[in-house]
Amino acid sequence: MHLKAINRLKTILIEDYRLSCELTHLDGEIENNFKIQTTHGDKFILKVYGSERNNQFLDFQEKILLYLSDNHKNLVVPKIIKTTNGHLSTFFKDEKGDKRNIMLISWIPGRVWKHVNPHSKKLRYQLGLTCGTLSKALNNFDHKFAHRFFDWDIAQGLWTKEYLNLFKSREKKMILGMLDAFERIQPKYKKLKKSVVHNDANDFNCLVSEDVLNPEVVALIDFGDAIYTQVINDVAISCCYAIMDFEDPLEACLSILKGYHQAFPLEEDALACLYFCIGIRLIISVTKSRINKLKEPKNAYLQISDKSSWKLLKKWSTLDSQFAHFNFRKACGLNPHPAYNAFSNWASSRTVSLKSFFPSLQKEKVYNLDLSVSSSWLGQSSEFNDLDWFENEINKIQKKNPEKIISGGYLEPRSLYTDSSYEKIGNYGTESRCIHLGIDFWIPANTPIHTFLDGEVVVSFNDSGYKKYGGLVVLKHCEDGIFFFTLYGHLSYSTILKLKVGDQLKKGDQIGFIGNSTENGEWSPHLHFQIMLSLLNYNNDFPGVAYYNQIKTWKSICPDPNLLFKLNKLNLQNHNKASQILKSRQKYLGKGMSLQYKEPLHIVRGSGVYLIDQNGRKYLDTVNNVAHVGHENSRVVIAGQRQMGMLNTNSRYLHKNITDLAEKLKETLPPELSVFHFVNSGSEANELALRMVKAVTGSSQMLVSEVGYHGNTNGCIEISSYKFDGKGGKGAQKHIHVFPMPDCFRGKYRGADAAIEYANEVRVLINNIKNKGNKLGGFIIEPILSCGGQVELPEGFLKSIYPQVRKAGGLCISDEVQTGFGRVGKAFWGFELHGVIPDIITLGKPMGNGHPVAAVVCSKQVANKFANGMEFFNTFGGNPVSCAIAKEVIEVVLDKQLQYNALNVGEYLKSELKKLANKNPIMGSIRGQGLFLGIELVSKNKDPLAEHASYLVNRMKKNGVLMSIDGPDKNVIKIKPPIIFSKQNSRQLIITLSKILKEDFMQIY
Ligand SMILES: Cc1ncc(COP(=O)(O)O)c(C=O)c1O
Secondary structure (H helix, E strand, O other), rough: HHHHHHHHHHHHHHHOOOOOOOEEOOOOOEEEEEEEEEEOOEEEEEOOOOOOOOOHHHHHHHHHHHHHHHOOOOOOOOOOEEOOOOOOOEEEOOOOOOOOEEEEEOOOOOOOHHHHHOHOOOOHHHHHHHHHHHHHOOOOOOHHHHOOOOOHHHHHHHHHHHHHHOHHHHHHHHHHHHHHHHHHHHHHHOOOOOEEOOOOOOOOOOOEEEOOOOOEEEEEEOOOEEEEEEEHHHHHHHHHHHHHOOOOHHHHHHHHHHHHHHHOOOOOHHHHHHHHHHHHHHHHHHHHHHEEEEOOOOOOHHOOOOHHHHHHHHHHHHHHHHHHHHHHHHOOOOOOOOOHHHHHHHHHHOOOOOOHHOOHHHHHEEEOOEEEEEOOOOOOOHHHHOHHHHHHHHHHHHOOOOOOEEEEEOOOEHHHHHOHEEEEEEOOOOEEEEEEEEEEEOOOOOOOOOOOOOOEEEEEEEEEOOOOEEEEEEEEEEOEEEEEEEEEEOHHHOOOOOOOOOOOOOOOOOEEEEEEOOOOOOOOOEEEEEOOEEEEEOOOOOOOOOOHHHHHHHHHOOOOHHHEEEEEEEHOOOOOHHHHHHHHHHHHHOOOOOOOOOOOEEEEEEEEEEEEEEOOOEEEOOOOOOOOOOOOOHHHHHHHHHHHHOOOOOOOOOOOOHHHHHHHHOOOOOOOOOEEEOOOOHHHHHHHHHHHHHHOOOOOOEEEEEEEEEOOOOHHHHHOHHHHOOOOOOOOOOOOOEEEEOOOOOOOOOOOOOOHHHHHHHHHHHHHHHOOOOOEEEEEEEEOOOOOOOEEOOOOOHHHHHHHHHHHEEEEEEEEOOOOOOOOOOOOHHHHHHHOOEEEEEOOOOEEEEEOEEEEEOOOHHHHHOOOOOOOOOOOOOOHHHHHHHHHHHHHHOOOHHHHHHHHHHHHHHHHHHHHHHHHOOOEEEEEEOOEEEEEEEEOOOOOOOHHHHHHHHHHHHHHHHEEEEEOOEEEEEEOOOOOOOOOHHHHHHHHHHHHHHOHHHHHH
């Protein structure tokens, strides 16, 4: 708009509204909208309607706003500000001489939806709720202008058919498919409930509160597209815009629908049309964009959502419309499948005998086999993925239970499918298709299967490939007017050769035979039996497992087969729910034992770099440096199992394992560190190291780092500033001397001389000890301070201190509990990074890959003085099982070159993190070595951002990546995964991190 026109508007605002103000132009398709700020600071919106907007339109706008503000005072809607003469609007002539109507409305504070990130489930629900509330309010409102032709009205969307020639043939086909389907549903669609609705809840028309942590939807604005139409169209539009950027748009729109339905209940028939309404709105959008591009190629506003609309339309048209419909029903609290109740009523009046299913077996009882992710029967993945192992174990159960059929598995979350081929990227990271939808019967190959109902063969197919169905048959049945399907997977090849689609089978007829592992997808022989109330759009396949977040929908499409068998034993096992465990924990465990995350996790299985929860959700674990060579590393597990089955006793007998372990460790250490004492934990190791210090030096005066942590025993707490200076701590005791944490990023000294300055601080403490007439006992520090927040010691710091400590008669201890065993990449042990050799090192955490085993390694001189006659006895330390495990851990590290992996992957990850930090200054420092890294979150002034760290870690968890926080200010994200972590794992971490870093809360600091 020209400056002249803007000045004219200013005059009108003064003359007609007595407002002297500044105008800021806001985007709009037809209207010119201005933000008005008066000299008194009041804000308004000035709408300057397009010249094509006639008086009827203006009257409609006035009436709708008045109606809402007069009759629905609880709704937040813009209010009309009258002119000083009491008019609802006024007008002016623009630079072209065209009459433009003007309306001044109240300002509603907030951000537009487009500028909000993330669009959480809660926010989407509120969007639906707000749209629904508005439609409900408008339900008794009407206006002649609401009954106009309007090209954005979904009900009138078939006009787009005339513009198909604007699209390429592939696009045309997709659009035509949707338009044809929409035409087909017209008889039902035309009868749906209608009302005047907002009709344009796009991402610029929804206002959200400014609160970035707990944003709330405030209001819908701009009634320019309001129209009398099917109410479901309004839902479709709000869904369209709000789901555009989601990986899984169907999941994303369910909360919007739920909110809408809550406010203004939708009819069942409307839900059956929603999928197509969304499709049509997207088609209108892309068609309008094409037309506009031809007319006004330079108008960017008109193309604003074109790219996103296409992306969504392409995704949307690949969805199964029926499946979408069932999900919509679920969101509205209905049975997802409309025939579910009819089927379960019919099934409840029948009982199918297993003898009629498998007549040759003559068995009626079942043995329920738990194959869920939390089943300990399954053992580890290397076992259950081994066909021979699996078959052998099944045979063992069968031998013990000859009269029973081994079966089960309906709705079980299974590890068997947590393999990456069963994964997809959903709205919250990776999802695994692992919920089993049928019942498995583990019966011998070649067992004949008979149909217990009349049925028609609709699928007879060889679904070949690893872990597929192999021979697959689906029968269609109609019983008492109810249609449904039964699926038989893992059959023999001969079965599908014989059965043809269209064959009619009579109750009792033989369907075929159980396949063997060469023809059934490489499984141990079994029948996968499933019931389906719809085939959806599958032809030669049907999912036998589903994603956990769709379980309710699938449960309704594929009812429990046990509705027919009625076998008590087949009912779902009562797996412990997270909420029950939480309650017991609160009741029985010490309050000091904390849980991680706002919503604690219930982890039941580990596998490599992943932790898996009770529902089969896989989390990428960047926290567990204990599971050093990977969670449940099979070599380590087997080493432990074998020795456990043979002997486990104390170290007072001769046993090779303890000396083998010592020799293995010795290979990794400098000659000076040659004597081993085995214990059970890092704390115990440090406790023993303290005893050694006292025995050797006769002194308990210790030099310790600020924020250092060395364990949970009395002695360890005394030397852990992290604890005695932290919550509940009582400060340092007299014999403990704390030097500043040698942190060059935010610590006391940060410049080039930091190492010397920090070393000087230690020297001063040594002198103080001396001056008070005391003797120094020892100096303890980690090579990289973990609890301090992955703080790397400045170069030369240890090299300068060690001689001073020794000169003062003290011993140097390196706490390698976190940093040892190759984690730091460049070296096997952390102290080696600093070119020093300690007198004592303490080992723990990764040493047993989760098994409690730890050690103190010291020089001969220290060991000899410590052996002063008092026996060192440890019931469990150095037992044959622990030693077998620890030796295997070292061997895995060496065989698999995992120190090199830590270096290689660690450097890659660190450089990727640095790239991310360049774009996100909140990541103030990226530091660490190998796979022992840290990200420090700080403000522009280097103030610590603990809340941001907590937000980030919780959001990462929601998106499938586990991270932890540390540092004195709780603002450092620690990365210390199993050292088998790969570059691909690093990429998943980086992608997820960059997604969360874009969220509003992470942008404001
Ligand atoms: C550096 C360091 N030393 C010692 C310990 C104590 O080890 P544990 O918990 O096995 O007793 C820990 C534990 O986190 C640690 O981080």
